[in-house]
Amino acid sequence: MKDPAEQSHQQFHLAQLGWDKTRQAEVDQIATPDLHPGRIGVAVRGRYQVLGLAGTRAQWASCRKSVIPSDAGLSPFPAVGDWALVRRDRDTVVIERLLIRRSFFVRKTAGRVTQPQVIAANVDRVLIVTAVDRDFNLRRIERYLATVWAGGAEPVIVMNKTDLSHDRVRLVGELENVAPGVRVIMCSAQDDHDLSQVVALCELGMTVALVGSSGVGKSTIINRLAGAERQATNPVRARDHRGRHTTARQELMVMPSGAILIDTAGLRELGLWEAEEGVGRTFADIEGMAQRCRFRDCRHTGEPGCAVETAIRNGSLDQERLDGYLRLQREMEHTKLRADARASSGSKKRWKEIAKSARQLYRLRKDLGMKEK
Numbered sequence: 083m084k085d086p087a088e089q090s091h092q093q094f095h096l097a098q099l100g101w102d103k104t105r106q107a108e109v110d111q112i113a114t115p116d117l118h119p120g121r122i123g124v125a126v127r128g129r130y131q132v133l134g135l136a137g138t139r140a141q142w143a144s145c146r147k148s149v150i151p152s153d154a155g156l157s158p159f160p161a162v163g164d165w166a167l168v169r170r171d172r173d174t175v176v177i178e179r180l181l182i183r184r185s186f187f188v189r190k191t192a193g194r195v196t197q198p199q200v201i202a203a204n205v206d207r208v209l210i211v212t213a214v215d216r217d218f219n220l221r222r223i224e225r226y227l228a229t230v231w232a233g234g235a236e237p238v239i240v241m242n243k244t245d246l247s248h249d250r251v252r253l254v255g256e257l258e259n260v261a262p263g264v265r266v267i268m269c270s271a272q273d274d275h276d277l278s279q280v281v282a283l284c285e286l287g288m289t290v291a292l293v294g295s296s297g298v299g300k301s302t303i304i305n306r307l308a309g310a311e312r313q314a315t316n317p318v319r320a321r322d323h324r325g326r327h328t329t330a331r332q333e334l335m336v337m338p339s340g341a342i343l344i345d346t347a348g349l350r351e352l353g354l355w356e357a358e359e360g361v362g363r364t365f366a367d368i369e370g371m372a373q374r375c376r377f378r379d380c381r382h383t384g385e386p387g388c389a390v391e392t393a394i395r396n397g398s399l400d401q402e403r404l405d406g407y408l409r410l411q412r413e414m415e416h417t418k419l420r421a422d423a424r425a426s427s428g429s430k431k432r433w434k435e436i437a438k439s440a441r442q443l444y445r446l447r448k449d450l451g452m453k454e455k
């Protein structure tokens with residue numbers, strides 16, 4: 083069956099997808115003439131759409147998990163935005179390995195499983211989209227910021243739906259307080275509003291991801307940016323290769339501006355994954371104050387000589403911001419404990435296997451009449 087994506091026949095050169103000299107050097111080092119580089123555009127249940135392969139607009143590929151090197155960083159499965167090396171046989175495309183992830187947007191998998199899930203790989207800039215309506219929540223912005231910083235991309239806060247609020251100057255002030263040094267732009271994605279500030283963020287050759295709660299206007303913004311070319315750039319949007327609709331999804335698109343956009347949707351939870359550095363950067367003010375606490379391991383919850391609580395009392399720090407910080411710290415500790423428990427039960431299992439095979443070997447030798455030395 084023909085892939086509907088192929089009907090548009092738009093092919094992308096690697097350069098249009100963000101390929102550069104360093105990537106080429108990386109591939110030259112691997113030196114495998116029968117492997118071809120391409121970029122993952124969509125990932126759905128173990129199937130991956132690969133863009134940039136000569137002669138096709140997009141190809142669906144499978145992936146033999148064992149061949150993905152762990153040096154790709156974090157989850158060994160391909161993610162949208164990853165650069166992959168694929169082997170092409172007549173009708174099949176198989177992902178053989180991933181190139182190094184320079185940056186990523188990763189969360190803890192939703193639910194009880196303690197595993198990372200890479201939402202987008204190799205992203206230069208992440209637009210944290212929020213709306214001035216019910217979605218507006220400073221604590222959530224802090225969580226997103228920590229995740230973006232931890233993954234090595236540049237965060238920009240985009241406050242959408244400004245047409246609905248008379249209060250936007252106050253809201254921007256609040257955002258700038260919780261995100262010092264981070265660019266905050268306001269926009270309204272409604273038809274007759276100017277989106278030039280958002281357009282300016284999507285520079286030629288740059289990979290830009292849009293994240294944020296459902297309903298804040300990400301699709302509307304992307305549709306406006308893509309204009310009439312939207313249909314041509316990606317007709318398989320929100321559908322997998324069998325044409326079924328999917329809920330949580332990410333998708334990479336090449337914009338008319340030459341930027342590479344990664345749209346994300348359906349991320350209900352954003353659990354932190356190895357985000358200590360990102361949290362530290364997001365809350366640099368609190369961590370700076372904590373240097374002056376009497377105890378080095380002060381938890382800022384009633385210890386004597388706590389500089390952070392002094393800041394709360396004299397009004398230079400907001401109690402809610404501190405609570406948000408402590409909550410993220412506890413969450414990271416909890417995830418770490420569970421990950422450690424998993425790792426050690428993994429090694430226990432390995433030891434059991436080793437012991438079992440040692441017993442089998444012993445029995446075998448006995449059966450053969452061999453003596454233990």
Ligand code: GDP
Binds near residue numbers: 270272
């Ligand atoms: P997504 O879930 O983040 O992709 O959000 P959508 O793009 O689907 O937008 C959710 C709803 O908000 C839709 O009904 C949009 O028409 C509406 N919307 C998007 N941007 C704006 C805006 O700037 N102003 C207003 N008033 N509504 C908007």
Ligand code: ZN
Binds near residue numbers: 376385388
């Ligand atoms: Zn303290």
